[in-house]
Amino acid sequence: MDKWIKEVGIGAGLALVLLALVSGVDFSVFLLPLSLAGLGFLVISGRTGSLSKFPVNSIGSGEDSTIPAITFNDIGGQDMAKREFLEALSFLKESVKTSKLGIRPLKGVLLTGPPGTGKTLMAKAAANYTNSVFLAASGSQFVQMYAGVGANRVRQIFKQARTTAEREKKSSAIIFIDEIDVLGAKRGKNASHMEYDQTLNELLTQIDGIRSEHPVQVLVVGATNRSDLLDPALLRPGRFDRVVQVDLPDKSGRLHILKIHAANKPLSADVDLEAIASETTGFSGAHLESLLNEAAISALRDGRDLINSHDLSEAIAKVMLGEKTNRSLQREERERVAYHEVGHAILSETVRPSSVASITIASRNQALGYIRQNPQHDQYLYTKDQLLDAIKVCVAGAISEELIFGQRSTGATGDIEQATNLAKRMVFAGLSPLGIVSTELPSDILHKAIVQIIAEEEKKVEEFLRGKIDVVREIATHLLKEETMTGEELRTLLESREYSLL
Ligand code: ATP
Numbered sequence: 312m313d314k315w316i317k318e319v320g321i322g323a324g325l326a327l328v329l330l331a332l333v334s335g336v337d338f339s340v341f342l343l344p345l346s347l348a349g350l351g352f353l354v355i356s357g358r359t360g361s362l363s364k365f366p367v368n369s370i371g372s373g374e375d376s377t378i379p380a381i382t383f384n385d386i387g388g389q390d391m392a393k394r395e396f397l398e399a400l401s402f403l404k405e406s407v408k409t410s411k412l413g414i415r416p417l418k419g420v421l422l423t424g425p426p427g428t429g430k431t432l433m434a435k436a437a438a439n440y441t442n443s444v445f446l447a448a449s450g451s452q453f454v455q456m457y458a459g460v461g462a463n464r465v466r467q468i469f470k471q472a473r474t475t476a477e478r479e480k481k482s483s484a485i486i487f488i489d490e491i492d493v494l495g496a497k498r499g500k501n502a503s504h505m506e507y508d509q510t511l512n513e514l515l516t517q518i519d520g521i522r523s524e525h526p527v528q529v530l531v532v533g534a535t536n537r538s539d540l541l542d543p544a545l546l547r548p549g550r551f552d553r554v555v556q557v558d559l560p561d562k563s564g565r566l567h568i569l570k571i572h573a574a575n576k577p578l579s580a581d582v583d584l585e586a587i588a589s590e591t592t593g594f595s596g597a598h599l600e601s602l603l604n605e606a607a608i609s610a611l612r613d614g615r616d617l618i619n620s621h622d623l624s625e626a627i628a629k630v631m632l633g634e635k636t637n638r639s640l641q642r643e644e645r646e647r648v649a650y651h652e653v654g655h656a657i658l659s660e661t662v663r664p665s666s667v668a669s670i671t672i673a674s675r676n677q678a679l680g681y682i683r684q685n686p687q688h689d690q691y692l693y694t695k696d697q698l699l700d701a702i703k704v705c706v707a708g709a710i711s712e713e714l715i716f717g718q719r720s721t722g723a724t725g726d727i728e729q730a731t732n733l734a735k736r737m738v739f740a741g742l743s744p745l746g747i748v749s750t751e752l753p754s755d756i757l758h759k760a761i762v763q764i765i766a767e768e769e770k771k772v773e774e775f776l777r778g779k780i781d782v783v784r785e786i787a788t789h790l791l792k793e794e795t796m797t798g799e800e801l802r803t804l805l806e807s808r809e810y811s812l813l
Contacts, residue, residue, distance in 0.1 A: 378481075379435035379445050386432050387571045387596060388564020392557045396420065396433055399553045403441040403483050406528055416523045419531040419550050421491070423538040424557035427597025430534040433557065434487040437532065443483040444476045450493030453510050461494070461510030469517045469529065476527040483528040491533035492540045511542060518550050559595055561689045562588050568596045572603045579617035587623055590668055592686040594630070602626045624669065624797075628683065633676035640679065647712055648672045648680040649787045651722055654711025655704055656682045656801060657783060658772060662700035667798040672790060679722060685798065695742040698733050702768045705730040710772050711783055734764040 383393055402409050402417040409416070420437075422430040431447075438445035448468055453461040472484035488494070494510055521529050533551060535541065545551050560568060566588035573584060591599065603618075605626035610618045629635075640648065649672050656670045659682060672680040693701075709723035734743070738760050741747040745760050776783060782805070789804060790796055796804075 378442060379439050381432055381435040382439050383433075383436045385571060386429050386436060387568030387599075388560035389429055389433070389557060390564075392422075392424075392433065392555050395553070395555045396422075396437060397440070399555070400437055400441055400530075403443065403528055403530055406482070406523065410523045415549070416521060416528060417530065417553065418518050418521045419533065419545075420553045420555060421538065421541075421546070421551040422532065422534045422555050422557050424536065425559055425595060426536055427595035428557045428559060429596045430557050431487070431489060432596075433555075434485060434532040434534065437530075438485045438487075441483055441485070441530075442481060443485045443530070444472060444479060444481050445485050445487065446472050446475070447487040447489065450488055450490035450495070453494045459509060462513035465510060465513040465517055469520075472529050473525075473527045482526065483530065485530050485532055487532045487534070489534045491545075492535045492537045495533070495535075495542055495545045496540050511545070515544055515550065559593060560599075562592075565591055565594060565599060568599045569603065572600045576603060576607050577617050579619040581620045582618065582623060583620065587627070589688075590627060590683070590685055592689055598630050602630045605629050628669070628671070628675060628681075631683070632678050632681060636674050636676065638674050638679075640674075643716075644679075645672065646787070646791065647716060647720060648674075648722065649790045650711045650715045650783065651708040651720075652680040652682055653783055653787045653790060654707040654709075654776060655726075656786070657711075657776070657779060658704045658707035659684055660801070660805070661775070662703060665798065665802065667801055669795060669797050670790060670801065671795040673794050693736075695737065698737050698742065699764075699768060702730045702733050702765060703772050705733070706765065706769050707772050707776065710769060710776055714773070714776055714780060715783070715787075730765050730768075731761055734761040737764060 383397070386393065399417055399420050402414070406416070422433055424430060434447070435445060437443070446468060448464075453464050468486055472486050476482070476484040494514065496511075518531060531551075533545075538546075538554065546554070566585055569584045569588055578584075587602075591602070594602070602623070603626070606618045606622040609622040609625055610616075652670050652672060656667050659666045666684050668683040668685045670680075670682045674680065705726045706723075708726055709719040712722070713719050735757070737743045738745060738748060738752070738757060739750065743760050743764060745752075745756070786796075786801065786804065
């Protein structure tokens with residue numbers, strides 16, 4: 312009926328305009344008021360693309376379902392985070408029981424941790440577990456330069472969550488806001504802070520408006536890498552009062568994630584996922600997924616049906632350092648890179664035997680060559696000796712270059728930065744000759760202490776490598792010929808020549 316009235320109206324309007332034109336009426340005077348009225352109508356009815364249309368993703372397993380297919384079993388590691396999150400979700404699952412006990416509904420859960428650790432997966436799994444409608448948006452989608460638009464979008468997403476749940480006959484909805492720090496940063500801190508503040512205020516109002524009596528329970532799940540930036544009002548009890556830390560996975564977590572992502576990939580018998588988990592300290596779930604994917608691509612490129620350990624080893628380097636480049640180095644530059652890497656490798660094997668996983672002079676991204684070390688286990692604390700050993704490994708590349716070519720090069724820039732950070736860590740942990748220091752240590756004293764620590768280690772490394780110069784030359788010659796050596800090949804070569812590093 313509505314449609315019919317509209318069509319008749321439009322037809323009659325056009326007929327009148329035609330009649331007026333034929334009779335010579337001048338329309339130009341109506342143009343401005345008409346366009347303003349039209350624009351106003353569009354804004355009010357929410358039809359302008361840029362001002363009020365707000366794409367929210369409802370992600371589902373099937374065509375028209377809004378419940379994601381991901382379950383908590385698809386998330387590797389994160390046992391603690393999963394446990395805490397599941398406990399929080401029992402409020403949604405058992406809302407009747409909890410409301411009988413007079414427990415107020417849980418309104419917000421904040422997932423915090425580094426990128427790619429599975430925060431989005433967790434939110435999706437939560438929706439699946441609680442059979443809730445899932446709506447996802449990113450903090451940046453709420454922030455606009457026009458005052459009031461962000462706040463309107465916040466209202467819209469809450470409304471959409473409730474209406475979608477009602478339409479799908481679900482009793483709960485999860486609103487996932489990624490990068491919540493963009494919208495929930497401390498108030499008064501932003502340049503265009505009126506708009507940011509209004510948006511955040513609206514979010515707080517909407518969260519406060521969540522009631523247990525409402526037929527659709529809404530839970531807001533926020534994710535951030537920077538919880539320190541959030542306005543304290545967001546974190547106060549009754550709002551995001553559960554904060555779940557989603558950290559980088561430890562070794563068993565990495566193994567679990569690798570197994571999940573390897574489930575659909577044919578691996579050859581020589582692949583040891585446990586060894587890969589050991590070698591990938593610091594990798595997030597996203598890195599591990601990408602590593603297996605890259606390894607599979609490499610098998611496909613070679614026309615093989617199975618992914619082997621070489622594919623995985625190459626994929627680790629690719630995920631860490633990027634794609635191989637076909638830079639052609641001058642002969643002397645290539646030799647310099649080889650001696651530099653051999654310096655690192657020899658010191659690494661000396662301070663921690665069997666620590667070298669591979670050495671290569673094939674360049675990737677910014678790196679002209681590199682050695683990859685095998686961490687034995689995840690380490691959270693370092694002693695003074697361990698930090699000094701790590702500094703020795705860092706400086707050994709430049710020292711090896713100096714011994715062979717008489718001069719160092721800019722190739723050591725990254726190593727110096729790393730050595731400096733290690734020395735700085737020593738100073739502030741009270742492990743330097745300065746003893747315990749305050750965090751307000753004057754920069755010139757800090758600088759002096761760092762230089763002294765590094766200089767002492769450089770001296771020791773120089774003496775050591777000078778005594779092993781034949782070993783350095785032999786390994787570098789081998790590396791220049793082969794381009795890449797595994798840690799095993801390096802150790803076999805050392806043993807066959809009966810070279811002792813000690
Ligand atoms: P960001 O902070 O950058 O938004 P995030 O923490 O939300 O990242 P996700 O989007 O959940 O990370 O993860 C990205 C991808 O990485 C996933 O689709 C999945 O393939 C993989 N992944 C990350 N963490 C895990 C995990 N714990 N278990 C299995 N896969 C994971």
